[in-house]
Amino acid sequence: MSEKAIIYSVPEAAMKGAHVSGMPAYLKLVAEADADHGAYWGRLAREFVSWKTPFTESLDEREAPFFKWFEDGTLNASFNCLDRHVERGQGDKVAILFEADDGRINRVTYSDLLARTCRMANALKARGVKKGDRVVIYMSMSVEGVVAMQACARIGATHSVVFGGFSAQSLRERITGASAVMVITADEQLRGGKQLPLKAIVDEAMALGGCESVKDVIVYRRTGRQIAWEASRDRWMHEETQAQADTCDPEWVGAEHPLFILYTSGSTGNPKGVQHSTGGYLVHAAVSSTWTFDLKDDDVFWCTADIGWVTGHTYITYGPLAIGATQIIFEGVPTYPDAGRFWKMIQDHKVSVFYTAPTAIRSLIKAAEANEAVHPRSYDLGSLRILGSVGEPINPAAWEWYHQHVGGGRCPIVDTFWQTETGGHMITPLPGATPLVPGSCTLPFPGIAAAVVDETGNDVPNGQGGLLVVKKPWPGMIRNIWGDPERFKSSYFPPELKGYYLAGDGAIRDAESGYFTITGRIDDVLNVSGHRMGTMEIESALVSCTALVAEAAVVGRPDETTGETICAFVVLKGPRPTGDEARKVATELRNWVAKAIGPIAKPKDIRFGDNLPKTRSGKIMRRLLRSIAKDEAITQDISTLENPAVLDQLMERN
């Protein structure tokens, strides 16, 4: 980036009064962490989190890579997110401004949210849920979803939120994987004017079998649509909670107690249940919410992520509440009733810090260019002070548009690189300190030892690409893969990397500034609209259609709007279909994948061949498939290819 990089210096207004103000302040924090990593995080843990019993040691590395942070300290996440703000006299402050799909608004203060969380916590206890139990939450974006998560945290139950777009089969896998004792869901979800089932999918998941651990299904009545009811198991949330007391003593847990499990896609096999701690996670969530978004008492923060993803966990349910902020929760979609919805909401609610995904920005650019009425300049976005981006790389063109048209040229953009596994921000600008370069996530968060290394764990010089690693443990890091410690070790701490955490992304640091640019996944993980998906997962879904499919390979194709799209190459058991028949089978297979994983995993492009391109040793040549998916001319050496004739077939689009 050196020669042609456009650098945006930190605006005076952003620096003034910022939590981390100016580069020297950033460097001072980095130096403090360098001097004593444990002491640095220990200081922040004491400043940002309230402990019932103080910890005596920050970091325990004895069982590396099973690191422990603040282990002998005890705390409660929900107490930190709710009670302490009420105790400080902030009970009447709005914690959540909820805007429903249809525009209806509901303001929930910290006192309200505490009372609702306590009622729900008491309801869970009344049904026998106890500390250490797992509860699956399959909900739409709602205050009730956040309350359900906070209620679990309050009683020491570990939640596993499953994104509302996942299928019954995926839901079932996650219920059985965690041996959940309870499922919390809603009758339906409302998005873009459409009523979509949730409870019916829970019923379907349970009917698939293996979910015997689940004793109760708690149902939030969102739309009131008639739903099937299993009297021995199903309970209305309002009936369960209405008679409960609105106080509930928090369950004090050890810092390493698992706050939640969140499944995410890996490069091989089934999704991994990423297990997070309570203490370290909350420290990372609180510190990063404060510094990256520079949140102050009068800010209105809006993170548009779903609570089904890690971004919704850290920057909706835990981070902003831990620091007593006011935030927006939005039920709907950015394009309903029109593509000006985000801009209108920013205007209506005077949002000052806005955090969204590049995919959303790119699709709204398209809409704005086609229709002036939904262009951000048709709205008053003067309340904005900081913009954020997450989930995938933001291309410089989208960055510039976001900066100019949404931020009016005055708002710093924090391009935050992090992962489900990292718990919170890892590489990101701090808005009052870091000069910005479009397309670069800039520099590590203070206390995060991010580096770029080669395959043997040696540093590569700036200007050369390599593997992104983190050299030292940090409080918010993944603690385990639920029930699979071996996979945890081999996925994230491969022996050849000197004990460093392997992120799974490639990165390059600028030769002069040292700024990081993420170059994309180095494994078979795709990123479609910011959603992580394993190619293997989709392949196994396809081949599980045993009536039709003999073999399948899935690759990603770069896409201007969604980042990547899913492209599947399929060999059928019967003859290779063409024309209408091919389109018909492709639709059938897409629906099959939607059923197996969820609509987000549907391949956009499906092509059929009599075989897949393979080497003589039988390896599928994925690099070749990636070129074919891009409709590129094949320039690669195909001399080892056993069956070159299939290439012409696979180039044919349906």
Ligand code: 6R9
């Ligand atoms: C928070 C979240 C993680 C993967 C990650 C990387 C990509 C996320 C990014 C980014 C470039 C950014 N990613 N943020 N790439 N710049 N600012 O998205 O978690 O769903 O686990 O995805 O997303 O590839 O490895 P998760």
